[in-house]
Amino acid sequence: MTHVDVLIVGAGLSGIGAAHQLQKAFPGRTYKILEARETIGGTWDLFRYPGVRSDSDMHTLGYRFRPWTRSKAIADGPSILEYVRETARDAGIDRHILFGHRVVRAAWSTEDSRWMVESVHGDETVTTTASLLYMCSGYYHYDAGHTPDFPGVDRFEGTVVHPQLWPEDLDYTDKKVVVIGSGATAVTLVPAMTDRAAHVTMLQRSPSYVMALPAEDKIANTLRRILGPERAYFLTRWKNVLVGTFFYQLSRRRPEVAKSMLRKAMVKMLPPGYEVDEHFKPRYQPWDQRLCLVPDGDLFSAIRHGRASVVTDRIREFTPTGIALESGTELDADIVVTATGLRLLAFGGMELSVDGKPVELRKTMAYKGMMLSGVPNFVFTIGYTNASWTLKADLVVEYTIRLLKHLDARGYRQFVPTNEDPTVTERPLMDFQAGYVLRSMDEFPRAGSRSPWQLGMSYAHDVVTLRHGKVEDGAMKFTRGRSRVEAATGT
Known part of the structure; x- marks a missing residue:
C-alpha cells in the first residue's frame, strides 16, 4: 500500500x-x-x-x-x-x-x-x-454521451455515431451527413465535415446563440512579438477575461442589446435573405446557456457556399434512408451524428x-x-x-x-x-x-x-x-x- x-x-x-x-x-x-x-x-x-x-x-x-x-x-x-x-x-x-x-x-x-x-x-x-x-x-x-431514444433508429440502414465515440475508420467522403444538435459540438462538426462530405445538414430542435471570433488573436500575436511570450500572455489573458466579462454582463443586464449585436453579425456572414430568426434566434436569453463560438465564422461560410444547411424541426422517426420530420419533410442521410449532449x-x-x-x-x-x-x-x-x-x-x-x-x-x-x-x-x-x-x-x-x-x-x-x-x-x-x-x- x-x-x-x-x-x-x-x-x-x-x-x-x-x-x-x-x-x-x-x-x-x-x-x-x-x-x-x-x-x-x-x-x-x-x-x-x-x-x-x-x-x-x-x-x-x-x-x-x-x-x-x-x-x-x-x-x-x-x-x-x-x-x-x-x-x-x-x-x-x-x-x-x-x-x-x-x-x-x-x-x-x-x-x-x-x-x-x-x-x-x-x-x-x-x-x-x-x-x-x-x-x-x-x-x-x-464511457458514453447522451443519446435520446429516437423512434425507428433501428430501421436506419446508414451509420449512427455519437461524437464522444467517434470511429477511427468512419469514411464520410461523398456521404450525406445529418448532425443532430445545435451546441458547441454540432457547430464544430458541421463545417469540419464539409471538407469531404457531399453535404452536411445541422438538424436542430431549437437554435443556440452562435458567435464568430477570429481564429487568430492579432493583438496577442503582435504583443508576443513586441513584449515576449510571458508579458504578452499576461496582458492578453486579462484582455480576454475583461472582454468576456463585459459581454457576459451585457447579456445578463441588457439581453436585447446583446441579441441585436449577435444577430447583426450573423446577417453579415449569412447569404442574403437567409432565415436568421428561424435558425439562429433561440427562445432563451444570451448566456442562459453557453455561447457557441465559430472560428472565422466557418459555420456561416459553409452555409453561404452551399456545403452545409440548417434545418429547425422535430424528429418524427428514423426511416431506412434518413429522418422523417414532424413538418412532413424527410432528410436523406448516409450518416447521422447524434451531437445531442453529454x-x-x-x-x-x-x-x-x-x-x-x-x-x-x-x-x-x-x-x-x-x-x-x-x-x-x-x-x-x-x-x-x-x-x-x-x-x-x-x-x-x-x-x-x-x-x-x-x-x-x-x-x-x-x-x-x-x-x-x-x-x-x-x-x-x-x-x-x-x-x-x-x-x-x-x-x-x-x-x-x-x-x-x-x-x-x-x-x-x-x-x-x-x-x-x-x-x-x-x-x-x-x-x-x-x-x-x-x-x-x-x-
Whole structure:
C-alpha cells in the first residue's frame, strides 16, 4: 500500500495543472495521479471527432504559468493535447501518473487523518492512502454521451455515431451527413465535415446563440512579438477575461442589446435573405446557456457556399434512408451524428465515505465551488460555465496551496467545510439552463444562497477572494488530528 501527501484523480487539463503548481509550491511533498485511461489528456485525448477544438480562447484556457505561444487562439484538439502533454513532460509530472487506474471508492478516516482510495487496475484492486484527495476528473461520463431514444433508429440502414465515440475508420467522403444538435459540438462538426462530405445538414430542435471570433488573436500575436511570450500572455489573458466579462454582463443586464449585436453579425456572414430568426434566434436569453463560438465564422461560410444547411424541426422517426420530420419533410442521410449532449457524472461515479458513513452528494453543500461540506481534506475542480475552464482550475489549486500552507504554519492536519448557518438555503450547484446540466443536477452537491457556499462565475471576483480572502472564515474548520505515523503506532 502506497501513501502520498496528495492524490490527484485525473490526468487531463486540470490534473496536470494542479500537479504542476503543487509540486512547485511543495517540492518535498509526495503525490501521485490516478488516471483511468491509458494516456494523458482527458477530454482532449478522448474526443477525436472531425474539427474538435476549444470553445474558449487559449490565452484563458491555457495555464496561467505556461504561455500559449501558437498563432491560433481558438485551437484544435491535437494542439491542446500536445500542450497538456508537453506541460506534464517538461515538469516531470508524467513520472507520477498511474495509468489504467479507475477510482471506485474513497474512504476518509478522521482517526488516521487520511484517505484510503481504491482503484481498479485490470483485474486488481489497488489501494492508495493520501492526506489530501484532489479530484480533477471533470463532471461528465467518459464511457458514453447522451443519446435520446429516437423512434425507428433501428430501421436506419446508414451509420449512427455519437461524437464522444467517434470511429477511427468512419469514411464520410461523398456521404450525406445529418448532425443532430445545435451546441458547441454540432457547430464544430458541421463545417469540419464539409471538407469531404457531399453535404452536411445541422438538424436542430431549437437554435443556440452562435458567435464568430477570429481564429487568430492579432493583438496577442503582435504583443508576443513586441513584449515576449510571458508579458504578452499576461496582458492578453486579462484582455480576454475583461472582454468576456463585459459581454457576459451585457447579456445578463441588457439581453436585447446583446441579441441585436449577435444577430447583426450573423446577417453579415449569412447569404442574403437567409432565415436568421428561424435558425439562429433561440427562445432563451444570451448566456442562459453557453455561447457557441465559430472560428472565422466557418459555420456561416459553409452555409453561404452551399456545403452545409440548417434545418429547425422535430424528429418524427428514423426511416431506412434518413429522418422523417414532424413538418412532413424527410432528410436523406448516409450518416447521422447524434451531437445531442453529454451525460454528467460526479467524481467519476466513485463512492465516498467519511468515518464509515456514505457521503450522499445531494446532501452536501459545495464550499467555494471546490470542496464539500462535511468531507475533510477533499478538493474538486469545476470550471466556469461562462468562461474558460482553466481560469477556475488555476484558482482552485492556488487556493489549495494557500490552505495547505495555512495548515503547515499552524500544525493542522485536517480541514473540513462546515455549514452551521441555518439561514443559508440550498440552490442548484450550477445555475445553467443547458440540457445536460438540467438532466443531472439533482445528483450533484448543492450550492448555498450566499458566500462561501456558491459556485462563483466571475473570474475577477474569484481572483480577489481565492487569492487574497481569509482562509479562516468561520465556515472552514481545522483540527490537528494525528499524523499517519502516530496513528500507525498508536501514540
